[in-house]
Amino acid sequence: MKKPKLTAFIVAASLIAMLSAAACSSSDPEALDVPVAIESGVMDPRTIKVKQGDMVTLKILADDGGEFHLHTYDIEADIPAARETDFYFVADATGRFKITYHPTAEYEHDEDDPHGGIFESEALAHGESFVFEVDRHLAGKTIPFHSHLRPALNGSFIVSQAAGQTGSVAIEYTDEGAKPHKVNVGPGTVITWVNNSSISQTVISGLHADMAMSEHDEEIEIGLLEVQPR
Numbered sequence: 001m002k003k004p005k006l007t008a009f010i011v012a013a014s015l016i017a018m019l020s021a022a023a024c025s026s027s028d029p030e031a032l033d034v035p036v037a038i039e040s041g042v043m044d045p046r047t048i049k050v051k052q053g054d055m056v057t058l059k060i061l062a063d064d065g066g067e068f069h070l071h072t073y074d075i076e077a078d079i080p081a082a083r084e085t086d087f088y089f090v091a092d093a094t095g096r097f098k099i100t101y102h103p104t105a106e107y108e109h110d111e112d113d114p115h116g117g118i119f120e121s122e123a124l125a126h127g128e129s130f131v132f133e134v135d136r137h138l139a140g141k142t143i144p145f146h147s148h149l150r151p152a153l154n155g156s157f158i159v160s161q162a163a164g165q166t167g168s169v170a171i172e173y174t175d176e177g178a179k180p181h182k183v184n185v186g187p188g189t190v191i192t193w194v195n196n197s198s199i200s201q202t203v204i205s206g207l208h209a210d211m212a213m214s215e216h217d218e219e220i221e222i223g224l225l226e227v228q229p230r
Helices: 002-025 103-107 209-216
Strands: 031-039 042-044 047-051 055-062 066-070 075-079 085-090 095-102 129-133 142-147 150-159 168-173 182-185 190-195 220-228
Touching (some): 031 047, 042 220, 168 182
Antiparallel strands (some): 055 085, 129 190
16 A cells, blocks of 8 residues: 555656755756857867857957958957957857957057058158157057058057057068067057068058058958857
């Protein structure tokens, strides 16, 4: 007579355990902060993994400014260089979604004339140099430069937010290109361009017209968003 009661008890206990396990395995949507680094066109982490319904804030820190684009969700944001930026979305759709980066935004700034609006040298003969001191109002910006006479001679410098960071940097023009191509500086840093190429060159802030056109449509795939069912 006791066996049916024992069997019923075991079945009931099993059902309770199954319901408890199911309750534990499910969870409510979470508010997530996800650090994301973009350096030299590479995103870390390469794949961002969340669950459906999560409220996600990507804390993006990029060495170069640009436009961050989450495809299918079709959300975009301009990301400044060297400054953490919040990118918020709700992970409604499940699947794997492409993330791309449009690097041209790194060259946008608030000067009236982006071509030569910050500095512009006279023509420099072989061995001549041009000197520019980085003003503190440029902090947090990435400033491109080029030679009007040879677009292949181009590069950029990233200005740190740190006050009082000074020093000197030398950039050499050769027949192959600008060396170094990219440098990090602080407000007050003195940058010297030396023309060691075989012909006269100039040093002008902004993009050469040919560079601007070729960069305009460039969009680089840097990673994926993976949204798993909850």
